Amino acid sequence: MTAKTLPLDEKSIDPSTLSREALMRELTLQKRPFRILREFMKALEQKRAAKGLGWSRPWNKYxxxxxxxxxxxxxxxxxxxxxxxxxxxxxxAKLPDEYQLFVDDLWCDPNLKAFTFYHNNKDEWGEFEGLSLSLGRKVAHDPSKRDRIDLILEDKRVDGAVDGSIERVRLYVNPWLTYQNREYKLIEQGGPFEPVDEGYQDFYQESCRRYDRWKTDKSRQWSHWSANYIEYFGPRCFIPKGSSFI
Known part of the structure; x- marks a missing residue:
């Protein structure tokens, strides 16, 4: 039987009242106006985040x-x-043993997935451009859940420009076993009075060189129709002078 859209007009739609299944069906059909589909996706993301489903985490989207x-x-x-x-x-090595074991196991998993996300960021610290190296896998007993590690490196914009050196590092170690209780391990470096280790600077520079090589390689580009409706995917809200990602 052919799937049908829900019998709702734009004035009556309240996405938060729809189930995850209904929201996903509407999004997959893509029959609604763009702005309505964006609202559907926002509601779906909120419902998924509340249960810790999928890849998204608060630190890699908000x-x-x-x-x-x-x-x-x-x-x-x-x-x-x-x-x-x-x-x-x-x-x-500074974390409890269970996190060290998790990282070792994740990195050796034959089903490991790895991506780099390039982003703009605006927060109380200011404006940044940067990248997130994200590694993850589906949890064996429940493929709707994810284990993941995120390394986020950011270059602060000052007087409209960035200089190619990072001012902030965040590392999230996030096994589902603890995330189901909203627990994770965060390690941070950077800020007004704390320098970032040179090793992170070197890795960022290498990542930027790889970006330059990969930006025209079609096999490297990730895309999915759903990203058109996810609010944290989209064109840059600013491109700083000296950007590493042109």
Whole structure:
């Protein structure tokens, strides 16, 4: 039987009252006006976030505008990902043993997925451009849930420009086992009085060089129709002078 849209007009739609299944059906059909589909997606994201479903986490969406996403084939980018692991290992070593075991297990998982998200960010610190290296997998006993690690590196905009050096680092270690209770481990560096370790600066510069190589490689580009309606995906709200992502 052919799926039908819900018998609602624009004035009567209240997306928050619809089930996840109904919202997903409406979004998949893409029969509503664009702004209504955006509202559907916002409601769906809120419902999914409330249950901790899927890839999204508060720290990789709120305040961000993701303007490009690159795919990492695990074998092809093995050295790059190993460099990232070695970079964060001193931080991981300071965490409880269960987090260290989680990171080791995740990195060796044959179903590991890895992406880099390039973003603008506006928050109480100011304006930034940066990237998030995100690694994750579906939880074995429930594929609607995710384990993940996010390394977020950001270059602050000052007087309209960035300088290619990062002022802030955030590392989120986030097994579903603890995230189901809204617990995760966050490690931060940076701020007005705290320098960022040189290793992160070197990794950021290498990431920018790879961006420049990959930006025209069609095999590297991630895209999905749903991103058209997700509020934290879209064109940049600003492009700073000296941007590393032109």
């Amino acid at each position: 305040g961000l505008t993701v303007f490009r996403t690159h795919i990492h084939p695990i074998g092809q980018d093995a050295k790059y990902l190993i460099d990232a692991r070695e970079l964060i290992q001193p931080c991981i």
